[in-house]
Amino acid sequence: MDKEQALHHFWSQFGVPAFDQNTVPDEKDFEDMGLSPYPRITYEVGVDNIEAQRILNASIWDRSSSWSGVTQICHRVEATLGLGGQTIPYEGGMLWVKRGMPFAQRMGDTDDSIRRIALNIEVEFISEV
Numbered sequence: 001m002d003k004e005q006a007l008h009h010f011w012s013q014f015g016v017p018a019f020d021q022n023t024v025p026d027e028k029d030f031e032d033m034g035l036s037p038y039p040r041i042t043y044e045v046g047v048d049n050i051e052a053q054r055i056l057n058a059s060i061w062d063r064s065s066s067w068s069g070v071t072q073i074c075h076r077v078e079a080t081l082g083l084g085g086q087t088i089p090y091e092g093g094m095l096w097v098k099r100g101m102p103f104a105q106r107m108g109d110t111d112d113s114i115r116r117i118a119l120n121i122e123v124e125f126i127s128e129v
Contacts, residue, residue: 003047003125006090010097011043011058014076020045021059038063039073048125050093055100058119059107067106070115074104077119093127 001009011018018041019025030037043058060077062069078099080086085098100120107116 001090006088006095011041053124056121060117062115063113067115070117074117096124098122
C-alpha cells in the first residue's frame with residue numbers, strides 16, 4: 001500500500017463509501033455501481049515526507065432532513081482518532097493521522113436536503129520517500 005492508498009484506507013473504515021474529492025462519481029455512476037450516492041465521505045489527497053505535517057480536509061455528506069446521520073459518522077471518525085490519533089502503515093513508512101483544528105464544522109448547501117460536515121485532519125508522513 002502506498003501513501004495515497006493509506007489515506008483511502010483511513011477514510012474507508014467508517015462504514016460509508018469514501019472518494020478522493022477529485023474523483024467523486026456522478027449520480028449516474030453511482031447508479032451503475034449499484035451504490036447510493038449518500039451518505040459518503042470525500043477527502044483531499046496530499047502527501048509529503050518525514051517530519052512534514054499536512055492539514056487535509058474531508059467532508060461527510062448525506063441527503064436528509066436530519067443532521068443525525070452525518071453526526072454519527074463524524075463521531076466515529078473522532079472516536080477512531082481519539083486524543084492520540086491513528087497510525088496506518090504503508091510500504092516504506094506510516095501515516096500518523098490526528099484531529100486538526102477545528103476538527104469538525106457543519107456546512108450549508110444550496111440544496112436544503114444536503115447535510116455536510118467538514119473535517120480537518122493533520123497527517124504526518126513518517127517516511128523518507
